[in-house]
Amino acid sequence: MGTVAVHGLCKSFGKVQALDGVTLDVPDGSFFVVLGPSGAGKTTTLRAIAGLEKLDAGSVHLDGRDATGDAPAARDLAMVFQSYALYPRHTAYENIASPLRARRCSSSEVAAAVEQMSSLLHIERLLQRRPAQLSGGEMQRVALARALVRRPRAFLMDEPLTNLDLKLRVEMRTELTRIHRSLGGTFVYVTNDQVEALSMADQVAVLKEGKVQQVGTPTEVYERPANQWVAGFVGSPPISLLACHAEGDRLVGAEGWTLPRPRWTTAEDGRPLLLGLRAEDLSVEQRGNASLSGELYGLEPLGDRTVVDVRVGTEILKVKARPTVTGTPGERLLVTVDLDRVHLFDAGTGLALSEAGR
Amino acid sequence: MGVSVDETVSTGPVRDHTPPARRLGGRGRSVLEVALLTALAVVMLFPVLWMIETSIKENRDVYAIPAKFFDFKVTMDHFKDVFFASGGGRSALSVSFLNSVVVAGVSTVLATVLGVPAAWAYSRFAVKAKKDQLFFILSTRFMPPVVVVIPIFLMYRQVGLFDTKLGLILIYTAFNVPFTIWMMKGFVDEVPAEYEDAAMLDGYTRLQAFWRFTLPLLVPGIAATAVFALIFSWNEFVFAIFLTSSDTVRTAPPAIAGLIGGTTVDWGLVAAASVVFALPVLVFAYLVRKHLVAGVTLGAVRR
Numbered sequence: 001m002g003t004v005a006v007h008g009l010c011k012s013f014g015k016v017q018a019l020d021g022v023t024l025d026v027p028d029g030s031f032f033v034v035l036g037p038s039g040a041g042k043t044t045t046l047r048a049i050a051g052l053e054k055l056d057a058g059s060v061h062l063d064g065r066d067a068t069g070d071a072p073a074a075r076d077l078a079m080v081f082q083s084y085a086l087y088p089r090h091t092a093y094e095n096i097a098s099p100l101r102a103r104r105c106s107s108s109e110v111a112a113a114v115e116q117m118s119s120l121l122h123i124e125r126l127l128q129r130r131p132a133q134l135s136g137g138e139m140q141r142v143a144l145a146r147a148l149v150r151r152p153r154a155f156l157m158d159e160p161l162t163n164l165d166l167k168l169r170v171e172m173r174t175e176l177t178r179i180h181r182s183l184g185g186t187f188v189y190v191t192n193d194q195v196e197a198l199s200m201a202d203q204v205a206v207l208k209e210g211k212v213q214q215v216g217t218p219t220e221v222y223e224r225p226a227n228q229w230v231a232g233f234v235g236s237p238p239i240s241l242l243a244c245h246a247e248g249d250r251l252v253g254a255e256g257w258t259l260p261r262p263r264w265t266t267a268e269d270g271r272p273l274l275l276g277l278r279a280e281d282l283s284v285e286q287r288g289n290a291s292l293s294g295e296l297y298g299l300e301p302l303g304d305r306t307v308v309d310v311r312v313g314t315e316i317l318k319v320k321a322r323p324t325v326t327g328t329p330g331e332r333l334l335v336t337v338d339l340d341r342v343h344l345f346d347a348g349t350g351l352a353l354s355e356a357g358r
Numbered sequence: 359m360g361v362s363v364d365e366t367v368s369t370g371p372v373r374d375h376t377p378p379a380r381r382l383g384g385r386g387r388s389v390l391e392v393a394l395l396t397a398l399a400v401v402m403l404f405p406v407l408w409m410i411e412t413s414i415k416e417n418r419d420v421y422a423i424p425a426k427f428f429d430f431k432v433t434m435d436h437f438k439d440v441f442f443a444s445g446g447g448r449s450a451l452s453v454s455f456l457n458s459v460v461v462a463g464v465s466t467v468l469a470t471v472l473g474v475p476a477a478w479a480y481s482r483f484a485v486k487a488k489k490d491q492l493f494f495i496l497s498t499r500f501m502p503p504v505v506v507v508i509p510i511f512l513m514y515r516q517v518g519l520f521d522t523k524l525g526l527i528l529i530y531t532a533f534n535v536p537f538t539i540w541m542m543k544g545f546v547d548e549v550p551a552e553y554e555d556a557a558m559l560d561g562y563t564r565l566q567a568f569w570r571f572t573l574p575l576l577v578p579g580i581a582a583t584a585v586f587a588l589i590f591s592w593n594e595f596v597f598a599i600f601l602t603s604s605d606t607v608r609t610a611p612p613a614i615a616g617l618i619g620g621t622t623v624d625w626g627l628v629a630a631a632s633v634v635f636a637l638p639v640l641v642f643a644y645l646v647r648k649h650l651v652a653g654v655t656l657g658a659v660r661r
C-alpha cells in the first residue's frame with residue numbers, strides 16, 4: 001500500500017503564494033510526475049507531503065489516513081532532495097545506510113541493502129568517499145540510493161536527474177522506470193523537464209504558480225491540453241498559437257488566413273480564439289486543401305528532424321520536417337494542417353474549448 | 359553552492375602576483391616596515407616579558423636599581439608562594455585560581471549548553487518577532503557591567519547569592535548566553551537546514567537530526583564561541599570584585615589586584631600570579647586554534 005493524496009494545499013512565503021489550493025491523488029504503485037517550470041511550487045509540494053513545511057491550509061492523506069500534522073519520521077516516506085542534502089561528514093556508504101541505521105537495522109542487513117543499491121546505481125567504487133569528493137551526478141546517484149534503500153510508503157523525488165549529463169540522464173530515465181517497475185513502489189517525481197514527464201509518468205500533474213493546471217496521463221496532457229499554457233509548456237518545439245475566430249464553417253485568422261472550421265467545435269462566430277498547432281501536425285512537404293501560406297523564416301536542423309519556422313503575417317509557426325528539407329529565408333511556403341489534430345482555446349480565459357464532439 | 363565564482367576567475371590566464379615588497383615601493387620600504395613592526399612588537403610585548411622576568415627574579419633583583427635585564431638570579435620561589443601559604447597548606451591565591459577555573463568553566467559550559475540550542479531554534483524555526491527578540495537579547499550586552507553592578511549587588515544580597523560562586527556563575531552565564539546565541543546563530547545559518555530535513559525523512563526525530571547531523575558541523579563554531587565566553591568569564595573583574603568579599607569565593611582577577619596596595623608590594627608574587635593567570639587561556643586557545651581560525655572565518659562548513 002502506498003497512496004498519497006493531498007487536498008487544497010496552501011502555503012505562502014511572505015508575499016509569495018507558493019501553493020494555491022493544490023489537490024493531487026497519487027494511486028498506489030504509480031509513477032506520478034509533477035511537472036512545472038521553475039518556481040511553480042514543485043519542491044514546496046513535495047516538502048508538504050513529507051511534512052517538512054507547515055501548511056497554511058490543506059490536508060495530506062497517506063494510505064487514506066490523515067497525516068497532516070504527523071512528524072516527517074512518522075510518515076514513512078523517502079525523499080531525494082533537489083540539493084541532494086547528503087551528510088557532508090559521512091561517507092557515501094554511511095549516507096545510504098542512514099535510513100536503515102535510523103531504524104536500527106542490523107549491520108549485516110545494512111551492508112546487504114547498501115551493496116544491492118550501489119550495484120543497481122553503479123556507485124560501488126564511490127562508497128568510501130565523502131560528498132565533497134563526488135561530482136554532482138555521483139552525489140545525485142548516492143542521494144537516489146539513500147532514498148531507494150528502504151521500502152517506504154512512497155518515494156518523493158525532487159528533480160533527481162537534472163544534474164546529470166544528457167547521456168546519463170537518458171540512461172537513468174529508463175533505469176528509474178525499470179526500478180519503479182521492479183520495486184513496485186509509489187513514486188512522486190518532480191521535474192521541469194517535459195520529456196522526462198512524458199516518458200516516465202503513469203500520470204502527470206502540471207503545476208504553474210502553485211496551481212494545478214491539469215492532471216492526466218502523458219497522452220492526455222499532450223493531446224488534450226486543458227489550457228493554452230499547458231499546451232505551450234508541454235511539447236517541444238512548443239505549440240504554435242494563432243489568433244483567430246470562427247465565421248460560419250471557417251476559421252478566420254487575425255492575419256487574414258482561413259481554414260475549414262473543425263466540426264467538433266461549437267464556438268459561436270466572432271468569439272476570439274487561439275488556434276493551437278503542434279509542429280508534427282503541420283507539414284511543408286505535402287500538398288493539401290487545408291493549408292496556410294507564409295514565408296520561410298528560418299531552419300533549425302536537429303539531426304533526426306528539422307524544425308522549419310514559417311512566418312504567417314506577424315506570427316511564427318513551427319513545423320516539423322524531414323532533416324533533408326532545404327530552403328532560403330523569404331521563400332513562399334504552403335503549410336498543410338492536419339485539421340483533426342488542431343487545438344482551440346478561448347483567447348480570453350486560455351481554456352481549451354470543449355472537444356466533446358471530437 | 360556558489361555560481362558566481364566561475365564568472366570572476368574565468369577570464370584569461372592567471373597573471374603573476376606582484377610581490378608585496380615591490381608593490382609597497384621597493385626594498386627600502388620593506389626594511390622600514392620590518393623596523394616599525396619590530397618596534398611595535400617590542401612595545402607590545404615588553405610588559406609581558408617584564409612580567410615573566412619579574413616572576414622568576416629573586417626579590418633583591420626585582421627591586422634593583424638600575425633594573426637588571428639579564429644577569430639576575432633565577433628562582434621559582436614566587437611561583438611556590440602563589441600556590442602555597444608561607445605556613446604550609448594552600449595559599450589564598452591558589453584558592454582564587456581554583457575559583458576562577460570553576461566559575462569560568464561552569465559559566466562557559468552553561469552558556470554553551472543554553473545558547474547553542476537557542477541559536478539553532480532561532481535559525482531554524484519561524485519565531486514571532488524574531489528580529490525584535492534577537493535585538494532584545496543583544497541589548498542585554500549594551501550596558502557596561504559597572505552600570506548594572508550596584509542593582510545586582512543589592513538583589514544578590516536579598517536572595518543570598520552575594521559572595522557565592524553560584525552568583526558569579528549565574529551572572530557570567532547571563533552575560534555569555536546572548537553572545538553565544540548571536541555567534542552561534544551565524545554558524546547555524548551556514549549549515550543547510552536540509553541535512554536535518556533529510557535526517558527526519560530517514561526516520562530521526564528533529565532533535566536527533568540536530569544532535570547527529572548539525573551539531574558535529576557546529577563544533578568549530580562552538581569552540582570559537584566558547585573560547586570567547588571563557589576569556590570573558592576568566593578576565594571579568596567588575597562583577598567579581600563587587601559581588602564577592604571572602605577569600606574562599608573570590609576569583610583570581612580581584613585576588614591579584616588585592617596583592618597591590620598595602621605598604622609594600624611583593625612584585626615578584628604579583629608577576630608570578632599574573633603569569634599563572636594568563637597561561638590557561640593561552641593554552642586553551644592554542645589547543646583549539648584550528649577550530650578558532652576556521653570558526654572565526656566562518657569557512658568551517660562545506661556546502
Ligand SMILES: Nc1ncnc2c1ncn2[C@@H]1O[C@H](COP(=O)(O)OP(=O)(O)OP(=O)(O)O)[C@@H](O)[C@H]1O
Nearest residue numbers: 013016018036037038039040041042043044045192
Ligand atoms: N523558504 C522559502 N522562503 C521564501 N520563498 C520560498 C521558499 N521556498 C520557496 N519559496 C518560493 O515559493 C515558490 C515556489 O518554490 P519551489 O521551490 O516550490 O519551486 P520549484 O517548483 O521547486 O522550482 P525549481 O524548479 O526552481 O526548483 C517560489 O517562488 C519560491 O521563490
Ligand SMILES: [Mg+2]
Nearest residue numbers: 042043082158
Ligand atoms: Mg524545486
